[in-house]
Amino acid sequence: MSQQHDVILIIDDEPENRLLLKEQVFAASNYRVVEAKDGADGLLKLRQSNPDLIVMDLELSDLTGRDMLVAIKSQGYRGPLIVIASSGDARAVIDAFRLGATDYMTYPIREAEALSVAERGLGEVRLRRQRDSLMSRLQTANQELEARLNELTTLYDIGQSVTALHDLERLFERVLEGAVSVTGADHAMLLLRDDEAGQLILRAGKNMRLVMLDRLGEAVADPLADLVMTSREPLTVAGEGLRRFTNAKDLYAVAYAPLTVQTMAIGALAVGNHQKQSAFNDNHGRLLKALADYAAIGIVNARLFSMLDQRARSMEAAYRELQARDAERGRQLQSVLVRLQQPLSGIETELMRLIQGGEGKVPQAISRTLVEIGQQIKQLNQMISGLMQRQG
Numbered sequence: 001m002s003q004q005h006d007v008i009l010i011i012d013d014e015p016e017n018r019l020l021l022k023e024q025v026f027a028a029s030n031y032r033v034v035e036a037k038d039g040a041d042g043l044l045k046l047r048q049s050n051p052d053l054i055v056m057d058l059e060l061s062d063l064t065g066r067d068m069l070v071a072i073k074s075q076g077y078r079g080p081l082i083v084i085a086s087s088g089d090a091r092a093v094i095d096a097f098r099l100g101a102t103d104y105m106t107y108p109i110r111e112a113e114a115l116s117v118a119e120r121g122l123g124e125v126r127l128r129r130q131r132d133s134l135m136s137r138l139q140t141a142n143q144e145l146e147a148r149l150n151e152l153t154t155l156y157d158i159g160q161s162v163t164a165l166h167d168l169e170r171l172f173e174r175v176l177e178g179a180v181s182v183t184g185a186d187h188a189m190l191l192l193r194d195d196e197a198g199q200l201i202l203r204a205g206k207n208m209r210l211v212m213l214d215r216l217g218e219a220v221a222d223p224l225a226d227l228v229m230t231s232r233e234p235l236t237v238a239g240e241g242l243r244r245f246t247n248a249k250d251l252y253a254v255a256y257a258p259l260t261v262q263t264m265a266i267g268a269l270a271v272g273n274h275q276k277q278s279a280f281n282d283n284h285g286r287l288l289k290a291l292a293d294y295a296a297i298g299i300v301n302a303r304l305f306s307m308l309d310q311r312a313r314s315m316e317a318a319y320r321e322l323q324a325r326d327a328e329r330g331r332q333l334q335s336v337l338v339r340l341q342q343p344l345s346g347i348e349t350e351l352m353r354l355i356q357g358g359e360g361k362v363p364q365a366i367s368r369t370l371v372e373i374g375q376q377i378k379q380l381n382q383m384i385s386g387l388m389q390r391q392g
Contacts, residue, residue: 004129005032006122009051011042011068012084013061017109021055025114039063039071046075052125053118054081055105058092065092069099080121084109151182151287158182158291168302172204175269175295180206182287183255183280185271190295191225192259192267200225200267209250209274222247222268228256229265234289238279248272255280257292261300269295334388341384348377 008026010033012018022033034049036042039060046054054072058065065083072081080103083096087106096104103117158178172190179188187207191200199219205212223245228235237245238253248254251272259267269292271280351374353359355367362370 005030006053006125007032007034007049007051008118009034009036009042009045009049009054010056011036011039011045011054011060012057013038014057017057017084020109020111021114024111025109025118039068042068043071043075046072046077051077052079053121054079055084055114055118056081057084058089058096059086065096066099069096069101073100079125082117082121148283151283154178154182158294168299168306169204171295171298171302173206175291175298176204176206178291179269179271179288182291183271183284184276184278185255185280186273186275188269188271190267190269191220191222192299193229193265194219203267220247222270224248224254224256225268225270228258228268232258232260232263232265234258234285234292236280236282236285250274252277253279255284255288257285257288259292259296259299261296266296266299268292337384337388341381341388344377344381344384348374348381351377 008031010018010021012021015037018035018037022035026033034045034051036045039062042054042056042060045051054077056065056068056072058068060068063071069081069083081101082103082105083093083101084105084107085092085096087108089106093101093104103121105114105117158174158181176188176190179185187205187209189205189208189212190203192203193199194201197219200222202212202215202218202220205216224235224237224247234255234257236253236255237248242248242251242254251274253276254270254272256268256270258265259269269288271284271288273280351370354362355370355374
């Protein structure tokens with residue numbers, strides 16, 4: 001940083017006094033001396049040069065010292081003001097202090113004394129200048145810090161909402177809103193790679209130009225998107241640098257960031273200014289990249305959720321179909337069991353009649369055989385009844 005010169009205004013109607021101060025006292029390179037030949041010229045130079053220090057003769061040809069001091073203060077000057085008085089003229093010096101003078105010298109001018117008095121006044125100016133500079137830098141740093149904090153807070157909120165969304169269209173809308181918000185862009189768009197076709201598809205946009213609105217859902221050629229997807233790094237371009245890209249000739253500035261999953265780029269998030277005459281900086285590129293990373297996570301999550309949802313629906317449909325088949329088999333089995341039970345019950349009844357001599361006395365050996373058969377039929381009937389109850 002170049003050193004700032006201290007501007008010193010010398011108001012004296014004696015050329016030799018001005019020459020002495022300029023050439024001998026303030027000859028160093030860190031001073032810039034402005035000369036005024038009388039009071040009127042001094043007031044004019046005061047307005048023009050905005051001096052850090054004024055050295056003024058109290059006995060000017062056109063204005064009295066009192067009038068000159070009053071006029072200087074009326075111009076709004078609040079810096080150090082050194083008056084030069086005749087030796088022994090203490091009253092004039094005291095009056096000058098009352099009217100705003102901060103130090104004094106006497107004739108004849110002594111170089112060492114003049115430099116010491118001037119440096120004493122300029123020391124306060126330099127301290128004030130340093131303090132103002134530090135305050136300005138601190139204020140700028142605070143503003144930048146606050147802006148970065150707001151950006152990070154906004155980015156975090158957007159990231160939280162994006163990664164939680166399972167509907168792709170709502171996710172795209174939120175990502176594009178966030179891109180416009182954190183970069184201040186005129187428009188934003190999201191491009192995703194179609195792996196089967198090997199093309200970039202314009203999936204969504206916000207505040208896009210009419211020429212691009214007509215391309216929504218279609219394959220587009222975008223060399224800048226291809227570039228960032230290959231490099232997997234954000235890119236900002238503005239002005240003449242865009243003229244060689246046919247899809248961005250009418251834009252003033254663009255910023256692109258890749259959507260990456262692990263080491264593979266699945267698309268690109270882009271913003272542009274077609275109305276504002278302002279470029280995007282590296283910080284915009286970093287913010288856009290962070291948002292693109294959130295978007296990539298959200299898209300993968302949404303696709304996984306969709307796949308799992310479809311799989312769950314498919315499994316639920318298969319289960320319902322299986323239930324329907326089981327129910328149909330149950331009804332068929334019930335019908336078979338009913339048809340079996342009726343003749344078996346009839347056979348069991350007939351055996352009991354025969355055993356009890358309904359057709360005459362039965363030999364003992366045959367009777368025992370009939371009883372065993374009856375018991376087996378009874379057990380079979382009980383098994384059929386149990387199956388029918390479980391099916392019911």
